Amino acid sequence: MDMNSRLENISAEQMAPVCRIVIPKSCCLVIFGASGDLTRRKLIPAIYRLFRQRLLPRGFFVLGVARSEMDSDRFRALMSEGLREAFPEECDETCWRDFSSRLHYRAINYHDAASYRTALGEVLPTLEKAADSGGNRIFYLATPPGVYGDIIGTLHQSGLASQANSHVKLVVEKPFGHDLASSRELNATLLDAFRESQVYRIDHYLAKETVQNILMFRFANSLFEPLWNRRYIDHVQITAAETIGIERRAGYYEQAGVLRDMFQNHMFQLLSLTALEPPSLFSADRVRDEKAKVLHSIRPFPLERLEECVVTGQYAGSAAAGIKGYQDESGVAVDSGVPTYAALKVWIDNWRWNGVPFYLRSGKRLKRRTTEIAIHFRPVPHMMFSQTMGGRIEANTLILRVQPDEGIHLEIQAKNPGSRMCLMPVSLDFLYPREVSLSAYERVLLDCMEGDQMLFVREDGVDLSWSLLTPLIQALEDRAASGVLFPYEAGSDGPAAAAALLERDGRCWRPL
Ligand SMILES: NC(=O)c1ccc[n+]([C@@H]2O[C@H](COP(=O)([O-])OP(=O)(O)OC[C@H]3O[C@@H](n4cnc5c(N)ncnc54)[C@H](OP(=O)(O)O)[C@@H]3O)[C@@H](O)[C@H]2O)c1
Incomplete structure (x- = not known):
């Protein structure tokens, strides 16, 4: 039986006192690749919504x-x-x-410094003067990642990477590199041209x-x-499940797969935020220091015993639902060995988390769209109810739901009302009211304008997560050549082998 005792739905009005409204300094946003999908679907709608809420600076x-x-x-x-x-609404x-009237466009040739001189060196100052934007500039890389290096290099050579008396920032979209070597190369190119304090590597999940x-x-x-430690927590599950497939991104996904697409960034970021030690100060660098320490403490994956720590899968078609399998998608190789699902068992070798496994899973074409962190507490040490009530008593679980319906849910046990003595699980729920939330892109754009790097990934964060994942991806790619990739039906919970990963430890995944 389930009863929801809702402490939820605090109104926008009740929430108001916690809001901190800072209108950033005037600035301009230069978007590279502005003819593309990201600009049209995410960036401009986010900026428009900020404008409507009067959160943008006057000279923008x-x-x-x-x-x-x-x-x-x-x-x-x-x-x-x-x-x-x-x-639409x-x-x-x-x-x-x-x-x-604040949107402008110029064509550019990324390889030609003269083209930068015209589009940026001449046009920008004219627009800046008209808008009175104070010369502050944010460059946003929204092109395919292969072009990032050229753009950064030309910005640097054209003297546009810094300015006296005004700020210049660079926003870099994911994916940040393809593996450890390429991410290091990109970081080196970036930091040759910009200081780390100017660089904003986006992971929109963090927003x-x-x-x-x-x-x-x-x-x-x-x-x-x-309670946030090995004495009270049995294990942690982090899930990012999607119902959609690869849509029109076969070219990218065939090169990436789920580990590069979801684990290197989002999943490891969620893991490190859940597991970090209290920072001394709520500031970008102190928080990022602590996140880096978590990544440092993750035990390297045992590459010779992969079955102990990882399961990968690929969605097959579902005739019932009329959904194509991954290998039948347009642009995907008919014998593709790219995983669209992965489940990992991760150990954090430090004092707080010794012996507490973190299970991470993410996949496409799963039963339900959900992203959540579930903290599974240990059961009570002594079962005093076992004589009066049969059956197992579920341990408490705390669920931090990232999407959809952002909120926090605490599953506890309570007495069933009435004469019979029996327990039932009850959920204490807090849901964020939609109207007070900024979307992820609104949040990151605003933070970048304000110069707050808390939600952006620092160089060491990228490097550490690639250091952990690159050997694993390499070993899995070698293994994929020998055919060990579990198929799962589109619309299902994922491969059965992923369930077995937890069953071996006497646990099970939360249902999707
Ligand atoms: N779309 C999303 O929802 C999403 C989400 C997360 C991250 N991202 C990342 O954000 C970036 C942009 O995504 P997007 O979906 O907007 O990409 P996109 O539509 O494929 O490309 C953006 C623009 O880049 C230009 N471009 C394409 N190929 C190029 C090449 N070889 N050399 C130079 N320019 C090229 C094109 O404009 P011109 O031909 O006019 O130059 C295109 O309109 C990518 O790194 C992507 O991984 C996107």
Whole structure:
């Protein structure tokens, strides 16, 4: 039986006192690859929503650049279409007209310094003067990653990577490298041109309310932190399940697979935030120091005994649901060995987490879309109810839900009302009201303008997670050649072998 006792749904009004509203300094946002999908579907809608909420600085404008030839009017029309598709209910004509006058576009040739001189060296100062943006610039790399190095190099050579008396920042989209060697090369190129304090490596998962709330929840309440260790926690499960397949991204996904796409960044970031020690200060570098220490403490995967720590799978078609298998997707090799699902067992070798396994799973075409961190506490040490009540009593579980329906749920046991003595699981729920939340891209754009790097990944964070995963990916790719990749039906829980990974330890996954 299940009863939800809802402490939930604090209204926007009740939430107001916790809000900190800082309008960032005037600046411009230069988007490279602005003709692309990310700009149209995510970036411009996010900026428009910030504009509508009056969270953007007065002197703000966007300059989109890409190779496609078009004028600013055409660019505005494309962005307007993107916004209408993403948020049809939010398109206010007057607001859009006002906003779109701040959108500009110039064609650019990434390999030609003269083209930068025109599009950026000449056009930018003119727009800046008109908008009174104070010369502060944010360059956003929204091109395929293969072009990042060229853009960074040309920005550097053209003297655009720094400016006296105003700030220059660089936002880098994922994926950040393909493996340890390529991520190191990209970091070296970046840090040749920019200082680390100018660089914002995006992991948009970090901008979800629940993810940010992990630290507040742990360190602003005295209730949980004393329990947050191996004495009270049995194990932790981190899940990022998607119902969608690879959509039109076969070219990227065939090169990436689930470990590069989800684990190197999002899953390891969620893991490190859950497991970190209390930072001395709630500041970007102190928090990132602690996250790095967690990654340092992860035990290297036993490559000669992969079955102990990892299961990978690939979705097969479902005739019933009319869904294609991965190998039948357009652009995917018919014999592709790329995993679309992985489950990992991770050990953190430090005082706090000794003996507590962290189980991570992520996959495409699964039964339900959900991202959550589930903290499974140990059962009570003595079962005094065993004579009056038969059956097993479930241990407490704390669920930090990242998506959908961001919130926190604590599953406890309570007495069933009535004359019979029996226990039932009850869930204490807190849900974030949608209207007070910023979307992940709104949050990261605003933080970047404000110069807050807390939600962005530092060089050592990228390096450490690739150091852990690259040998594992390499070993799995070698093994895939010998055919060990478990198929799972689209719309299912994933491969049965992933369930066995936990069953061997006497545990089971939370149902999707
Ligand atoms: N789309 C998403 O939801 C999403 C989510 C997370 C991360 N990302 C990352 O964000 C970046 C941009 O994503 P996107 O989906 O917008 O990519 P995209 O649509 O494939 O590419 C963006 C633009 O880059 C230009 N471009 C394409 N190939 C190029 C090449 N070989 N050399 C130079 N320019 C090229 C194209 O513009 P021109 O031809 O006009 O130059 C294109 O419109 C990628 O790194 C992606 O991994 C995207």
